[in-house]
Amino acid sequence: MFGLTLFPVDEQNANIMQDPMRLQMMLAKPTDTSLSYNVKYSDLSRPAQGPINPFQTGDGNVLKRKNVLTGYAQEAAISDATFTSQHRTFQSRGYAREPNANGNYVGDLVKAQEFGGRDIVQMKPSGAPRKRQKKGDPSIVEGEGRYLGPWAKPVDEVQYEERDAEGESELGSDEEYIDESLVPAISAPMDKSATAYQDDLTNAETSEYNGSSEVDYMGRSYMMHPPNKPVEIEKSFHPKKLIHTWKHGNKPITAIRFFPTTAHLLLSASADAKLKIFDVTRSQELLRTYSGHTKALTDTEFSPTGTQILSASLDRTIKLWDAETGSCLHRQKLPAIPHVIKFNPTAPHEYLTGLSNKKIVQYDTRIAPSSDSSNNNNDDNMTQEYDHHLGPINTLTFVDQNRRFISTSDDKSLRAWELNIPVPIKFIAEPYMYALTRACLHPSGKHALFQSGDNQIVVYAAGDRFRQNRKKSFRGHNTSGYAIDVDVSPDGGLVASGDSGGYVCFWDWKSCKMFHKIRAAGDGGAVTCVKWNGQTTSRVATAGTEGTIKYWD
Secondary structure, three states: OOOOOOOOHHHHOOOOOHHHHHHHHOOOOOOOOOOOOOOOOHHOOOOOOOOOOEOOOOOOOOOOOOOOEEEEEOOOOOOHHHHHHHHHHHHHHHHEEEOOOOOEEOHHHHHHHHOOOOOOOOOOOOOOOOOOOOOOEOOOOOOOOOOHHHHHHHHHHHHHHHHHOOOOOOOOOOOOOOHHOOOOOOOOOOOHHOOOOOOOHHOOOOEEOOOOOOOOOOOOOOOOOOOOOOOOOOOOOOOOEHHHEEOOOOOOOEEEEEEEOOOEEEEEOOOEEEEEEEEOOOOOOOOEEEOOOOOEEEHHHHHHHOOEEEEOOOOEEEEEEEOOOEEEEEEEEEOOOOOEEEEEOOOEEEEEEEEEOOOEEEEEEOOOOOOOOOOOOOOEEEEEEEOOOOOOOEEEEEOOOOOEEEEOOOOOOEEEOOOOOOOEEEEEEOOOOOOOEEEOOOOOOOEEEEEEEOEEEEEOOOOOOOOOEEEOOOOOOOOOOOOOEEEOOOOOOOOEEOOOOEEEEEEEEOOOOEEEEEOOOOOOOOEEEEEOOOOOOOOEEEEEOOOOOEOOO
């Protein structure tokens, strides 16, 4: 506001406004704070003349001076997604919503009313198929029916071009013309019988005995071990010939396990979602088949006494079986895929599983899981959870008289844990490390061997320090693309591993030199499972992608 100082009105000052030559006297300088003449009331109440002040609203409030080249820009909190959608809407439709709370539109308000103020995200395309022009005749160069070949445009684009030629409005850069007559009718909902959710097959377990007789002439079960006592192997040798072959199925075998202590039975898990037990020492026949999983099995394990079997599958379930009768004793639904399972040797009613969601979970089979079928993550019987890994779990190995265990993961790290304590006592992650996919414990209990992703077997101490033994590294095989087992002979003198090329490789434990290799699979097959028979000096079972188990001596 200017401060006005009124002076007596004289006839000379009253004629100033009527004299164009002296009109400049009316215009006050921006620095002036007073007028040198009295202004008439009629002049003060006269309507404003000249250009409209762009910085003054209709209610008399003066707007802020422009702070950018095109006007005044005011800060507003807006997300990147909202800004992008409004920016693209303004580019294609010519209008956008103001970022403030009043919800007004700027730009082409006619278009905003036509489209109901929707942005391009809310304008979903109909998804109708687009027809293309005919390719034409190669013999015609110009005119109707000329050859277009791969340059034939969609029919709707041609219609769009013709419509623009008639002078109609153009479509936006992100629009396309869709013939509504081509939109398919909404089909009826799919029948439930055509889906995989009609029947829940995870609770339908069956078992079939395939052997000649479930009892021998004395009434003893087929699970009964031979009368001879377990022996301690003093010297082991690498196998030289194939002595027997078992056919599990046509799909790859994911795990094989010998019966604890006596090794007179062989358990196999396959991608056909079935478990099978074979006799090793007597008739060498298929004894029993366990069915109940709906997807491929990932791991299996005998209990320390051999009376029960654990199986894990891609259907996110773990099942506990009675080895002799084939009945399912326990079902556990999981929130993720179990990659590895291990019985707790000190408490056979507990087991640990490594999941694809980076967690290691410990369950108690004495507690029944929740009966709520809608709850796929029932943790009523969970006793502990270890969740420090950053990737899917690959291996679990009990060490130090089963008081601790070592876990490895796809995060290229190794962690050691005290059992029942969810905080790692040792963490190893070096820049040169690769993911450790398979593991086994040396018979001495002082070392743990791990199959590394860089085509070598590395060794770590299994005592208190868990330090890598850099002097022991077993190389010469190829494991790319597969999780291949590693195992040690009963006397600890030989190391065995499969190979992606179909070989079984043997190294000397002391010198780390490979001195034998056996071709155990056909062309294109990989040997992924290798297990020593702990009651013989040189017998090894191998299996892989061919679906057969081979027994070597």
